[in-house]
Amino acid sequence: MINIFEVNETNKMIQQENLDVRTITMGISLLDCASMNLEEVNNNIYNKITRVAKDLVSTGQDIEKEFGIPIIHKRISITPISLVGASACKTSEDYVTIAKTLDRAAKAVGVNFIGGFSALVSKGMTKSDELLIRAIPKAMACTDLICSSVNIGSTKTGINMDAVKLMGEIIKETAECTKDVNSLGCAKLVVLCNAPDDNPFMAGAFHGVTEDDVIINVGVSGPGVVKHALEQVRGQNFEVLCETIKKTAFKITRVGQLVAQEASRRLGVPFGIIDLSLAPTPAIGDSVAEILEEMGLERVGAPGTTAALALLNDQVKKGGVMASSYVGGLSGAFIPVSEDQGMIDAVRLGALTIEKLEAMTCVCSVGLDMIAIPGDTPATTISGIIADEAAIGMINQKTTAVRLIPVVGKSVGDTVEFGGLLGYAPVMTVNPFDCSVFVNRGGRIPAPIHSFKN
Structure with a gap:
């Protein structure tokens, strides 16, 4: 068991040595938000995030005050959106609408970032994966809190060089789309190999399909x-x-x-x-x-x-x-x-x-x-x-x-x-x-x- 003595022992670390909890990240499965209808998908996503995460920020703030531990960010990670939008999204623009919905939901609950505008393509790309990837530049340009990631390889599958080539182009396009803010969109976009399902840190966070509904x-x-x-x-x-x-x-x-x-x-x-x-x-x-x-x-x-x-x-x-x-x-x-x-x-x-x-x-x-x-x-x-x-x-x-x-x-x-x-x-x-x-x-x-x- 952890007791208050252990917390008191860290007071000096907090006050003088920059100790902090960098993030509490709530992982939310959005698999049950899938639908053939895009409007329904967006509504389902917004409703689930705002319902499940409504108390995340206030809870983090209460813990900060009670224990004196700085918690710098409160964040959300979600199921890779290329899986959630596969049935409803027929164009990259459809995925941009989901990005806007995610951004709106993140702002509604007050978190700092939401990660999971993502695709897992270590062995190959579905049509849905490719549409999401091609939507990234515009999604980064028209949102504030969205973080995006693409897993292009793993020890088990090798490296998808078609995806690697595409991501070089997407990074360049994202830089151009956000050039008015020093190409900031690229700071919220990461390309991974062997991406973990439970990473709380942005920009690579997403909620893996093997995880609980909410964690x-x-x-x-x-x-x-x-x-x-x-x-x-x-x-x-x-x-x-x-x-x-x-x-x-x-x-x-x-x-x-x-x-x-x-x-x-x-x-x-x-x-x-x-x-x-x-x-x-x-x-x-x-x-x-x-x-x-x-x-x-x-x-x-x-x-x-x-x-x-x-x-x-x-x-x-x-x-x-x-x-x-x-x-x-x-x-x-x-x-x-x-x-x-x-x-x-x-x-x-x-x-x-x-x-x-x-x-x-x-x-x-x-x-x-x-x-x-x-x-x-x-x-x-x-x-x-x-x-x-x-x-x-x-x-x-x-x-x-x-x-x-x-x-x-x-x-x-x-x-x-x-x-x-x-x-x-x-x-x-x-x-x-x-x-x-x-x-x-x-x-x-x-x-x-x-x-x-x-």
Whole structure:
């Protein structure tokens, strides 16, 4: 059982070290909203979300006040919409109407984001999947709270290169459609390999078809807490370093477990999972990069960075998994450039490149995240980057993702403001050599030999 003593123990972390619960995410199945009639689908979706999630935000606020734990976002994830709209949607414009309905429902219940304008196409695309994907640019342009994701590969199925090629084009089109706001639509669009069904973090969150009708997932955070703990063992050996991270991750996760249990009880909704991920913010002292630098790197990106990140990720999981009944989602360490001041500083100094970030994704929980690139980057180059990242996920049996933002009108060295938790980012250099012949081959990259375990 969790008691109030454990909460009190974390007061210093909350007040001085930027500890927070990053999100309470309510997962809602919309499978029962399907219909042959588009108007009926939209009505069903709006009615279910506003009925089920009506108390989500107020409950989160009550828990914040009662326990003194900051809960930064309240979010909703839903069944991938390409499944829900398959019978009713005959055009991409039909899917845009659903996006508007989702946005309206999210605003009605007061959440920060709603994720699940999504398609799962790791082996092939149905007509419905393709229509939804082609609707993404306009959907991102005409909504405020919608997050979109497309899963284009997995260890079991390989990589759908037709979908990879299409997503390069869709990202470019989304950037163009939202160019008036620094191509912000791309910041709410992620391409995944091995996407989990229970991820509470945006933009990759959706409610998997194997989940309960409604669940509560919680994402914790606390890079500042880990950094502060490591400052106390500066210069000591790796055994001490690892033990310190594990113990700290345990304490952070216990806070998330408390919030999840309280939210579940008060809302009358089953508890799903705790996501252990260390999620940075643009705030000073809330940086994953600074943790790695506290381990002994002059700057993140220096030789040793990948090893340091591997250590951090593993110890966070080892400590956190003991603190919660159910651990899931991504769970580890996020390395988004725009959301982490230490990462931004390293890019500006030339210590951190996209290639080094790609190497780091081999050992952390996510992928190339919130990276601004020149607006004139070819779609095939973006597709090539997606393919590289998906290959890392496929071969290593882990989730990887790409959230690139080709900012229209911006070049290397420019800085782009996104606002809020999305932060700001320097535009990074992209390898200029062409991969279009490879990307345009079509078909699938087959699953690796070690995927055959049945």
